[in-house]
């Protein structure tokens with residue numbers, strides 16, 4: 091069976107409403123409500139007729155973007171003001187990170203729960219436990235974590251007491267903590283968790299990482315003195331079945347305190363019957379459900395948080411100018427290594443109160459990744475911008491200047507099966523298949539908002555995935571997942587190969603609500619179905635709630 095990226099595109103101009111269901115659950119509740127209203131209206135017609143006239147859209151583009159009027163309108167007396175980078179992403183006061191040490195078997199129970207509640211996490215993995223031929227299940231598990239948008243950082247080359255080694259050995263072990271992950275997964279870890287909290291070799295940690303940390307201390311120098319991330323950990327033994335219920339009150343205390351703070355949860359997972367770490371995942375889910383979805387909290391990972399902290403010092407703004415219908419400026423991070431530091435930065439821009447539907451454009455793309463905060467005399471638009479060494483022109487339009495009516499494209503679908511030794515005993519290897527689904531999603535005019543996939547097996551089973559692009563792991567438009575059988579979750583043994591697959595359906599939606607569904611059959615036949623938002627729907631979908639901060 092081949093899933094060659096043969097492009098056979100059929101734009102189907104009608105679709106049954108039921109096929110919308112697959113995407114509704116991925117939208118935020120306000121968007122969901124709006125979309126359901128639209129869908130209910132459309133059900134009256136039974137079938138939805140969609141006409142895409144690209145030349146019409148191009149004509150609209152040209153007619154809407156006009157030359158600026160001369161500067162000097164009295165409305166703009168208080169401008170221009172330089173945009174600012176918010177202290178934490180999305181201008182949150184509180185940041186929440188959870189990390190799990192050692193890449194344990196039972197960590198696989200975390201991601202379905204965290205995904206359900208919009209929580210991220212970091213796995214601190216020793217390199218040797220995931221190296222080829224020592225990989226057991228971990229290689230596939232860690233890759234799947236990365237595919238899903240979670241974070242993998244370093245727990246040293248081996249899980250050892252570093253102070254017991256001589257200087258040269260310390261350096262080799264710490265350097266391997268970085269290169270081991272780079273070689274296997276293709277990205278550079280920037281955070282180092284000392285095994286057993288033994289801070290031997292901290293000079294080398296400073297050399298190879300941005301941050302070294304233990305449960306009780308962290309720093310770019312050692313002993314730590316300058317690292318600005320104030321925060322609270324749960325207690326010296328880390329998260330455990332017996333203290334899970336402390337997460338909520340500790341987060342609440344941080345949340346209500348003045349200033350910026352980080353909640354830093356750390357722990358281990360274990361199989362039930364072992365007396366430490368998290369073994370009760372029902373209790374874990376219950377506690378996570380209490381702290382999920384708070385406004386003004388950035389739920390992130392160590393990799394993203396530390397990258398954000400580094401990146402914000404490198405931002406340069408230039409050429410800021412205001413016009414009657416827009417403002418413009420250049421954004422760049424020329425001295426930053428954007429191969430390593432990829433967390434989107436939140437740029438806050440003050441705009442006149444009179445602008446009713448301000449809408450951002452980054453280079454050639456219109457972005458839906460923004461929110462608006464209202465003040466007495468003005469409002470601030472918070473925009474997510476990926477750091478790039480070359481200069482990016484950002485325009486904030488006074489009104490939505492253009493409608494994107496092209497759905498994303500899905501291409502380069504590949505199914506790759508690797509044989510990996512799953513045995514704990516190297517003398518009796520147990521070779522099993524790991525099958526990876528990868529593809530590319532691109533949108534020319536806006537950004538990709540949602541991607542998910544269903545894999546239909548020949549035995550009539552169906553595997554559903556929410557598929558993400560991890561900004562730290564992926565530097566391009568690749569999305570993917572490891573296909574695995576949930577019935578053997580505790581051993582993480584993917585047993586699906588390309589031969590088991592009948593067809594795959596991939597769904598992608600852009601920030602304007604334009605949607606593409608691509609079906610790929612085992613014989614290579616492909617079929618596309620697209621749904622294009624009308625302008626009225628779009629205005630509903632994009633209506634941004636104006637926020638004033640309500641603390642819990």
Ligand SMILES: [Zn+2]
Pocket residue numbers: 191192245249285286
């Ligand atoms: Zn450890």
